[in-house]
Amino acid sequence: MAKINFGGVVEDVVTREEFPLEKAQEVLKNETVAVIGYGVQGPGQALNQKDNGIHVIVGQRKDSKTWDKAVADGWVPGETLFEIEEALEKGTIICYLLSDAAQIALWPTVKKHLTAGKALYFSHGFGITFNEQTGIIPPPDVDVFLVAPKGSGTSLRRMFLEGRGLNSSFAIYQDATGKARDRVIALGIAVGSGYLFETDFKKEVYSDLTGERGTLMGAIQGIFAAQYQVLRDKGHSPSEAFNETVEELTQSLMPLVAENGMDWMYANCSTTAQRGALDWWKKFRDATAPVFKELYESVASGKESQRSIDSNSQPDYREKLEEELKELRESEMWQAGAAVRSLRPENQPTEV
Ligand SMILES: NC(=O)C1=CN([C@@H]2O[C@H](COP(=O)(O)OP(=O)(O)OC[C@H]3O[C@@H](n4cnc5c(N)ncnc54)[C@H](O)[C@@H]3O)[C@@H](O)[C@H]2O)C=CC1
Numbered sequence: 001m002a003k004i005n006f007g008g009v010v011e012d013v014v015t016r017e018e019f020p021l022e023k024a025q026e027v028l029k030n031e032t033v034a035v036i037g038y039g040v041q042g043p044g045q046a047l048n049q050k051d052n053g054i055h056v057i058v059g060q061r062k063d064s065k066t067w068d069k070a071v072a073d074g075w076v077p078g079e080t081l082f083e084i085e086e087a088l089e090k091g092t093i094i095c096y097l098l099s100d101a102a103q104i105a106l107w108p109t110v111k112k113h114l115t116a117g118k119a120l121y122f123s124h125g126f127g128i129t130f131n132e133q134t135g136i137i138p139p140p141d142v143d144v145f146l147v148a149p150k151g152s153g154t155s156l157r158r159m160f161l162e163g164r165g166l167n168s169s170f171a172i173y174q175d176a177t178g179k180a181r182d183r184v185i186a187l188g189i190a191v192g193s194g195y196l197f198e199t200d201f202k203k204e205v206y207s208d209l210t211g212e213r214g215t216l217m218g219a220i221q222g223i224f225a226a227q228y229q230v231l232r233d234k235g236h237s238p239s240e241a242f243n244e245t246v247e248e249l250t251q252s253l254m255p256l257v258a259e260n261g262m263d264w265m266y267a268n269c270s271t272t273a274q275r276g277a278l279d280w281w282k283k284f285r286d287a288t289a290p291v292f293k294e295l296y297e298s299v300a301s302g303k304e305s306q307r308s309i310d311s312n313s314q315p316d317y318r319e320k321l322e323e324e325l326k327e328l329r330e331s332e333m334w335q336a337g338a339a340v341r342s343l344r345p346e347n348q349p350t351e352v
């Protein structure tokens with residue numbers, strides 16, 4: 001384990017130096033990893049494991065679009081692609097990558113196939129932490145752990161193909177075999193993680209549910225919409241409002257933050273901008289801190305997980321989600337965004 005100083009707090013992280021792919025392959029050489037669920041994480045994790053030489057199979061519902069997607073991705077029915085129960089039977093490590101809501105309905109089937117010595121793998125602490133709501137209580141004689149990529153499964157695959165890795169957290173809930181740590185770290189490397197930091201199931205899901213409702217997805221849309229609307233109400237054009245709210249951030253400034261931190265981004269802007277940003281950021285922090293505290297309490301109370309289960313267990317949950325995504329897409333701000341994106345030089349039609 002490498003000891004890394006994170007802003008004054010020294011943490012242990014697993015890097016590929018002390019747990020190289022060869023070691024992961026050795027640990028998993030007698031395992032059959034069954035990836036159940038082929039939505040977003042499923043494809044990324046299964047394909048990366050396959051490319052990393054792990055014996056991995058996929059379990060899916062035969063009459064589903066995701067079965068067809070798995071076939072299109074090269075999984076072979078009857079060889080590496082099976083219906084869910086057959087994959088559960090064959091798997092020695094079950095990667096439970098259905099949606100969090102769907103994991104509830106399928107749990108009785110999964111549990112049947114969790115025989116002694118097998119392992120149950122998640123990519124989120126949701127099902128176990130909120131097991132009073134999900135009913136997911138594993139038998140005591142199997143290993144239970146998680147590897148949670150801190151990013152989309154789509155990025156996990158793209159970055160793997162670019163020779164890069166997405167950071168992941170990992171946690172062990174149950175170590176029945178004495179091999180859980182090696183198994184989970186080997187899987188973390190095999191699915192394409194950059195480095196792995198240790199957490200526990202509760203901390204993973206509390207932080208993840210907070211992050212995705214907060215700065216990563218919910219809050220960012222909220223502040224975009226607020227600033228865009230003020231600019232438009234004050235007479236700025238849609239293109240000027242969108243460029244000043246989103247396009248400059250994603251195309252120019254966020255890559256600088258990613259490269260070398262916030263001060264680096266500020267230092268690469270005008271001194272006028274630096275003065276202003278340094279004067280205003282605490283005001284935004286203080287205005288939003290109460291909302292983040294309310295959000296965290298809503299997560300910790302189980303209200304957010306119950307909301308997710310109730311809505312995402314409905315037969316038409318995907319249609320309902322798509323209706324709201326369509327509303328976002330068709331909002332003036334994101335329509336203006338589509339126009340701005342289309343004007344990017346790289347999106348211009350090449351002259352024949
Ligand atoms: N989406 C992401 O990038 C990330 C997801 N995770 C976690 O990974 C796990 C999988 O997440 P996603 O890939 O986003 O899931 P998803 O929402 O894309 O669903 C995965 C699969 O579940 C299938 N499914 C849905 N209902 C079903 C049912 N009733 N019976 C059988 N199959 C059903 C879907 O067809 C899909 O193939 C979850 O625990 C999630 O929290 C963790 C990190 C990032």
Ligand SMILES: CC(=O)[C@](C)(O)C(=O)O
Pocket residue numbers: 149150151152153208212216
């Ligand atoms: C991509 C990710 O890490 C999220 C936002 O937590 C999720 O998709 O659940």
Ligand SMILES: [Mg+2]
Pocket residue numbers: 149150151208212
């Ligand atoms: Mg996440």
Ligand SMILES: [Mg+2]
Pocket residue numbers: 208209212
């Ligand atoms: Mg999440």
